[in-house]
Amino acid sequence: MDVNHKPLVLDNDRLFKADPSELAISRELYAEVANLPIISPHGHTDPSWFAGNECFQNATELLIIPDHYVFRMLYSQGVALESLGIPRVDGGEVETDYRKIWHIFADHYYLFHGTPSRIWMDFVFSEVFGFEVEFSPQTADFYYDTINAKLVTDAFRPRALLERFNIELLATTEGATDDLQHHAKLQGTGYEKTVITTFRPDDVTDPDRWNFAKNIDLLASQTGEDVTQWHGYLNALRARREFFRAHGATATDHGHPTALTADLSAIECQKLLTEVLSGNATGSQRELFRAQMLTEMAGMSLEDGMVMQIHPGSRRNHNQKVFEKFGLDKGCDIPGRTNFVEDLQPLLAKFGAESQLKIILFTLDESAYARELAPLAGHYPCLKLGPAWWFHDSPEGMLRYRHNVTETAGFYNTVGFNDDTRAFLSIPSRHDVARRIDCRFLAQLVAEKRLSLDVAHQLAYDLSYRLAKEAYQLAK
């Protein structure tokens, strides 16, 4: 290596507060949770990786092209998505020289200073691939070749990485009409309890989703129900939930633009369903349909025991030109304000007092943490708070979460960490960040005599491991 190359150092004290008294406590707490198994109850990795256990092939294909956290930053500075090899919806030409794309990434790596992407990526480079020099335009080829060489070895097969990462449980997320073939293939491999699915019905409950009508047709043919009738439509969903549970699912997930819920009569529901299936529903009818479906899903969770996750607040595909050219999930979903207090009331009026029901709320609107979410979760038996999410899945975001939520909701109305990622190799890093920040927060409370050290030890374990298992009903 060139002497000019800087070392890549992941300091043992990274993300802890520098104040010596807090630092010492952070270290002590972290030491005991650093190596706990990873519970990843909510994420977007590809189940075919674990079913097929084929080698990954290429650094660019694995680390850049699927990671919208990465390419949105380059795009924001004028780098065309085509030049990064992002596939076009129309199949039009994009860059295919993966080494060239890797160099563009290296040239712009300085943009990530101060961002969580940099933390995750440096961890992947150092801990997963063992690099000891910093990633830079000068070391880009060395990195590219080394990574590619390692990826095709057995040690880097998906299941080997599951073991190495000490992942006790990983939930993927599939649409309601998914055939779950990869999860089926996992049965009997010894990994069927490690990799499970999550039921995400948005494709058949949100009329604004792409191909909604077609999805509903598929739902009908899969279940044999008359989905044009409200009762049949609900039964079809019940059947799919059962199918998912048979493939390990313990939870559902709902990614609506708002948190609106409704509690309509069966007659109104039938009218709304008919309208929605006709394709002529207005915007507010479609929103009302989604609202009613959240309440229906809560009711089914009460029946079948699945944990319900509500992730509202993303204005999807805000950049229309990018959406038209490159499709969904291309880094152009932008958060907006979310009103939990009024929006959730219809659902909570019906099911709020049910302590058998578990609903986990996430937000992209941090102003709701102390104002709405902590008071709601600190009161309603059915509600729990999911961790800092998406743009707030970051050191500062996690600190704001704990500082804003804890005093009203306590620790035990929260559910541990979710990595929510499709970047498989970054999972250890993401959990490491969460554990470090939680230990840092606890260390502050201890140093300020707001918590005893022995309680902090217990909480560090709970936040790192136990609460996630409990909240998602994951047996050991």
Add this chain to the structure above:
Amino acid sequence: MDVNHKPLVLDNDRLFKADPSELAISRELYAEVANLPIISPHGHTDPSWFAGNECFQNATELLIIPDHYVFRMLYSQGVALESLGIPRVDGGEVETDYRKIWHIFADHYYLFHGTPSRIWMDFVFSEVFGFEVEFSPQTADFYYDTINAKLVTDAFRPRALLERFNIELLATTEGATDDLQHHAKLQGTGYEKTVITTFRPDDVTDPDRWNFAKNIDLLASQTGEDVTQWHGYLNALRARREFFRAHGATATDHGHPTALTADLSAIECQKLLTEVLSGNATGSQRELFRAQMLTEMAGMSLEDGMVMQIHPGSRRNHNQKVFEKFGLDKGCDIPGRTNFVEDLQPLLAKFGAESQLKIILFTLDESAYARELAPLAGHYPCLKLGPAWWFHDSPEGMLRYRHNVTETAGFYNTVGFNDDTRAFLSIPSRHDVARRIDCRFLAQLVAEKRLSLDVAHQLAYDLSYRLAKEAYQLAK
């Protein structure tokens, strides 16, 4: 005591920042304000305690059943309110075994880690009752018996506690039609200037209040005014304000769902009153009535010199099932967004420039601190900012308040601390938390060379004692 029982230690440095330079300054500032008399100008203790001076009887009855901060947390984790002895509206059966309830509380005490309720409760246990072992399921009986034994001694009578807590002034809060018999009874006891009332007219100014029509009838009979006429209705309120002032009141309090104000013509007001009294007013007419009444109350404050407090933003009784079964104030009021800038404009257009008028604003929507409240209070002569309130009456809430408000409003557009509590025994603790956090904030400014130490000393005194007396017009 069993050797396994942990000591209950209230560290002298609790709530201060651990950094040694800031810690030393925090200690120095706090030392001078720790023992200042308590000014509690806004709260909800029961005046009959001080009028009758009877002993409290039972730990559970005193510390758990009336404290919605406490039982909402247990309820959020699936503990039924019935099992905690919370009385039902219909008089139906609830748990009456107070020792059993006390044990349920002890079993769930771990839920309060990191919450202000734990800070307050530990203070009550340690400083008020003198416990030296931590409260836990194992020590629950010892606690229960010890507390009950102490409560029936003279040293724990309400007036003795007033003295011991060094409470110079305590304001309770009564509805407009209250007969103030307890405050009347205090006259001549030497406590009539220590325990005063506050005029809270929501029951007769907010058509959405329970029993509004009946309250209005009572108002009419108490004052002999024709309350169906706008002029008579206002005069009735004037008369009640005078009655309250005769019982020591220096302030009014208004707990509307929003901060909306209005400035209608007398003809419009008469129409609205007629509509509201008919019971047929729409939701927006009722909201407009409340809005107009805030402006009227400001006008009367200008006439009679009473300080006006506006506490908007709570969506009361959000959990309908709990409300129906257990009634008001059962921990199911949830904050929502508040828009001060547009909502207050009609009132401010009329009275904003009056420096004789004093309006104290509180919020449950912290996003308004730096954006709306500090700019408003840093400009309008009539406006001052109340302290961090309710869910934000906590170490983190107070820190956010000072950090967000001070740069635009300064210190002298704030009014010191309010405990706002019905938990009498927690009052010293709540003021202690506020004094510690203010000293901590000032210590940070001193350590960062943003304030001189001598100014910080003056400010610590002002924030702990002087500003509250001045803002609420309380003579020495």
Add this chain to the structure above:
Amino acid sequence: MDVNHKPLVLDNDRLFKADPSELAISRELYAEVANLPIISPHGHTDPSWFAGNECFQNATELLIIPDHYVFRMLYSQGVALESLGIPRVDGGEVETDYRKIWHIFADHYYLFHGTPSRIWMDFVFSEVFGFEVEFSPQTADFYYDTINAKLVTDAFRPRALLERFNIELLATTEGATDDLQHHAKLQGTGYEKTVITTFRPDDVTDPDRWNFAKNIDLLASQTGEDVTQWHGYLNALRARREFFRAHGATATDHGHPTALTADLSAIECQKLLTEVLSGNATGSQRELFRAQMLTEMAGMSLEDGMVMQIHPGSRRNHNQKVFEKFGLDKGCDIPGRTNFVEDLQPLLAKFGAESQLKIILFTLDESAYARELAPLAGHYPCLKLGPAWWFHDSPEGMLRYRHNVTETAGFYNTVGFNDDTRAFLSIPSRHDVARRIDCRFLAQLVAEKRLSLDVAHQLAYDLSYRLAKEAYQLAK
């Protein structure tokens, strides 16, 4: 000087965190940027000062009467604006005894503890005027006489101060129909590249502006365009933009109440223009006109390369009585909520993907930082984030900005500091505060092992100097 007078000390470590490890890094970073030239690309100083280079005359006239940060605080505590010499719109009598006003200011100087105004003013006193005793009622005359004596010396002429302050570039702001006579006068003086103008067309694009019709008439006569025709109106604006560019302008500035944008057809635009010019447009038509004009201005920026600044969110002239008596910019503009995500979409749908376009967004609604602004700027090629603005141009405001924005937008989607001030003498102090706070933030990242020290050095330079030049397209 009386021995009782306290020394005025600007501590070298002011605004840095007290923790020793962070403090040492803050010092090191700051040492390298403290003396960099000042780039002030957005402000409101009076260009006639630099064109005429006449001496300032009086402390009160220079430091109090024009500074709404100062007199709003005094007004909030009951000091009448008349008594501070603020000129009345009707020419009515106000205080003219400048020494007396200066004393009122001195008597109330304690109100500014903890505010940025105090930091700026103490810097002006210490560093610009060389005072060594603290400003107080006792030293007020000494201050007043000393300042007045210095102001009339050559060393305090505007151009001498430009040199002394090491101001490399200062942009003033002028309305679209301004004749730019002062900037014209600067041509050939050697200061024509130091003092440039900024194009602020609100007076002819916002129908709610005072004298809108008259301004439009002037625009027509200046350009010879038929401004009643949509095409002619746009061409008139194009001509004025060109005129401004000839006087050094590289940027435009738009101060709308909201961030609303629109993308209407030419026919709709013509209708709207006709309505607006008729004076009969409704409130929502006027808002739509402003919205359309933001999109038009973005389009012209793409044509002519001017950087576009959007400053939404101020509810101007909230205190109607002050506005009627004293006019615009009298400290009674109050921020409100701003919705960037929905409001900007029409503009972004049209131009968002243009990496040649540069739009700098500012906000008074900090809840939008992490929720909306960082995600938008971290995605759209045309968007950058302006610094903490107005009420948030303060140590705490800047810290909140960096903590909330950096993780999603990175550093390189921000544009360095703007002082945005009409208080010329405070410019060095304002940039000093920004540099100190940025160094403090970077030092925290370094101390917490989130950034390497050498990268922090580079970033300190970029944030203090380079990014502003680059963002505003200012050649060396």
